[in-house]
Amino acid sequence: MRYWMLETIHEYASERAAEAPEERAAAERAHTAYFIRFAETAEPRLRSADQLPWMRRVETELDNIRAVLDRARGAGDERAAQRMVFAVCWFWWLRNYRSEALRRVDQVLALGPEPGREDDPRYWPYRSLQLMRLFMLGENGGLDRIKAEPGGLAPVQRLIRTFDRPGPRSARFPGMLWGVLAFFVDPGLDIRRVMDDTLANVRRFGSPWETAVVLMGRTHLLADLPGGVQEVDAALGELRELCREVGDRWVLAQVSGAVGEAAMARGRFDAAREACEESLRYAREVGAYAEVPVLMARLAELSYRAGDLEGAEKGLAAAVQEAERIHVREAEAFLALLGAMLAISGEDAGRARTAIEAAKTEAGRGTPPPQFAVAVGMVEARIAAREEGGPRAALRSLVPVLRRAVAGGLAPTLLAQVAEAAAPMLLSTGDPAGAVRILAAAEIWRGPYPRSVPEAREAADVTARARAALTPEAYETARATGAVRTPPEVAAGLAALFT
8 A cells, every 4th residue: 555645744744753863763764674675676576577567666666766765875875775776777777767877876886985905895886886887878878978088998998807707796787788888898899709708607697587688689799790690590599488488578579679680681571570560569568668769760661671661751750759759869860860761762862961960960979889880871972972972972982981891890781781882873983894793792792681672673773774884795794703802802992993
């Protein structure tokens, strides 16, 4: 049973309680102890099949949880404040209370001096809070601000090295996040080695939930690296087994989303839509509101890849409306990028330029992956092809984009998309053989992953026009020559056009 009172009665009760300070202090101690126990009881259940009623219970008790944190902070009770923050931080992140989470973590860190020795009992709780703070900063765009400060990365790197060792502390939340944070702080890191080490550690010391989260993160990261796509199917098979064991709808949403992306990459659009809609349903069930606009945008992207531009526009508009309704800034960069892609497909260069500038602005507030910058550069080149500089200027702007993608070791399918963007530009500059070579090379890089419908239409148009401009012998020679070219060779060949 819950009791409610009018504010005037609350004021009266507070005045009477002040007349009995010992009784009030005892009541406050009991309140603190009760709600810390409540939060710590709820914490594992928030990541289980029983999570929905527990989510509602925690949501209902948020003001009591805040009261405990405020009281602990006022009394300088660092241990009570730490216990409460550790118990509710995942809830804060999942339910999009991320700004509050960051503020609360900062408040708790400020309660005591930084411990310097591992034998200090405050050492590991303090370090875990610092890692949690980094996690929240990454969601709020703070990691880029740290990178920009002189010497700002040194303490971050020291903290990450603290968790870069096998053991239980690096296998449980938040310690298990060190590998992903290390990648965002240092993109040149051997992320495959880091994620493999992290996964091995959580398999040994962590729970099935933590194993599922790390395996999911590893799957997303490696899917964008050379050879990584081939590992996705095996990982998804294990993730399905873990999902049945764990029952967490957030994990289910992540796995369904990955299944949808894998199906979309293979051109299996019906299966992709079914999986993405399932992911959206799980995210809504668990209240992962920050992820809903992105998942809606994935469905819009799926419509675009299937050749339904009108459906994609409607889906994107709905995703933008949802992001505005629930105030999710994290999705805006991706939504703007997708808007630019749709606009340029519809040959609306002006709208595409506005959208891509918005995407870059929003990306500057966070820490987007390298794939995002490559996608932006590719769209900008397509926009440039329709502006005053024309296809030659567009080709010039595409060269560093392809070089960046090659140097970053990104997935061959993404390299193929960037290279294929150059084909119509080469054709327009009077180099049909160059266009044929590019398309032939990119087709090999793609392997079993076909072009989307818009990409296939563009490639067919370029091929038809190139055939008309070349003799059959010249066309076949260009195609055979291109089929054996590697991504670095294609990037160097495009760069040579401007030297």
